[in-house]
Amino acid sequence: MRINHPKDFPESLRGGIVAIGNFDGVHRGHQAVLQTAVKLAELAGVSATVLTFEPHPRTVFAPHAPVPRLTPAPCKAELIEHLGFNCVVEHKFDRDFASTNAIDFVEKTLMETLGASHVVTGYDFHFGKGREGSPQFLAANGERLGFATTIVQAFNDEGGSVVSSSRIRECLAQGEIAEANGLLGYAYRYSGVVQKGKQIGRTLNYPTANLMMPAESTLKHGIYAVRAKLADGTLHDGVASYGRRPTFDNGEALLETFIFDFEGDLYDQELTIYLYGWIRGEEKFGSVEALIEQMDKDSMEARAMLSALGPEQGLWPIVV
Numbered sequence: 001m002r003i004n005h006p007k008d009f010p011e012s013l014r015g016g017i018v019a020i021g022n023f024d025g026v027h028r029g030h031q032a033v034l035q036t037a038v039k040l041a042e043l044a045g046v047s048a049t050v051l052t053f054e055p056h057p058r059t060v061f062a063p064h065a066p067v068p069r070l071t072p073a074p075c076k077a078e079l080i081e082h083l084g085f086n087c088v089v090e091h092k093f094d095r096d097f098a099s100t101n102a103i104d105f106v107e108k109t110l111m112e113t114l115g116a117s118h119v120v121t122g123y124d125f126h127f128g129k130g131r132e133g134s135p136q137f138l139a140a141n142g143e144r145l146g147f148a149t150t151i152v153q154a155f156n157d158e159g160g161s162v163v164s165s166s167r168i169r170e171c172l173a174q175g176e177i178a179e180a181n182g183l184l185g186y187a188y189r190y191s192g193v194v195q196k197g198k199q200i201g202r203t204l205n206y207p208t209a210n211l212m213m214p215a216e217s218t219l220k221h222g223i224y225a226v227r228a229k230l231a232d233g234t235l236h237d238g239v240a241s242y243g244r245r246p247t248f249d250n251g252e253a254l255l256e257t258f259i260f261d262f263e264g265d266l267y268d269q270e271l272t273i274y275l276y277g278w279i280r281g282e283e284k285f286g287s288v289e290a291l292i293e294q295m296d297k298d299s300m301e302a303r304a305m306l307s308a309l310g311p312e313q314g315l316w317p318i319v320v
Helices: 028-044 057-061 073-082 102-113 135-145 165-173 177-184 288-307
Strands: 017-020 048-054 087-092 118-122 148-152 189-193 209-211 222-229 235-243 254-259 270-281
Touching (some): 102 135, 135 148, 177 270, 222 288
Parallel strands (some): 017 118
């Protein structure tokens, strides 16, 4: 269940566990918070709800430099549902809400509206006007108001470094998709509606399904081994290029996916592309023949990368 305003929160879910945070990426660090909340809800026999904020607060305060989202709201909600939550409340974040006092947020949103019996958040979550509300502030006022608080400490990867959204964005910018996926705990993906392009791929015997990614995306231009989920739910292996097609028009950046062994019309359909491996950077070729020769090699490498994967590997976080 996705709710855009706390006032629409159903009475049947009151009294449950509430996990609070932005959770952009729903990465392994976020999953430590979220799975803690789900386990507490299961033990208590109550509902589990996520309270998050849309759009990303940093984008509201700096609209000229929007945050490159790892998981737009629909994707974030889908991942959170997979982790076992009953509801996601996507509270509108604007300057009026940002001016709310921390104590008002606790008393009105968490207690009066959501009826939280237990709140779970990360060690670095701050809220309220001037970021005056800290996890410790939350715990102290929870004790006063009658709800428990669990603060989840930083989650470190196998190398001892903290997993963070900014770190994953940097991995994507460097084309380090395997590392990004390792930090996310699932395959990085992007969903969109297939657009009609210039159909250059058809003339090369490589017809592609084209998606327009946000201008602020940090994903490095290059060639990737991917899987595509079609509107009917079927998964297909493929190879994708993200970039500006320097051999032809050097135009607007597109995510162009060639789906192996597939024939059909995908225009105007919803498509999700899961990225599994980096193959090479984008480059300009001296001839169409040289480009086709390289595309043949890219396809072979993508097939080899994907052949080692399980049928649904990386689609969802591993629930522990």
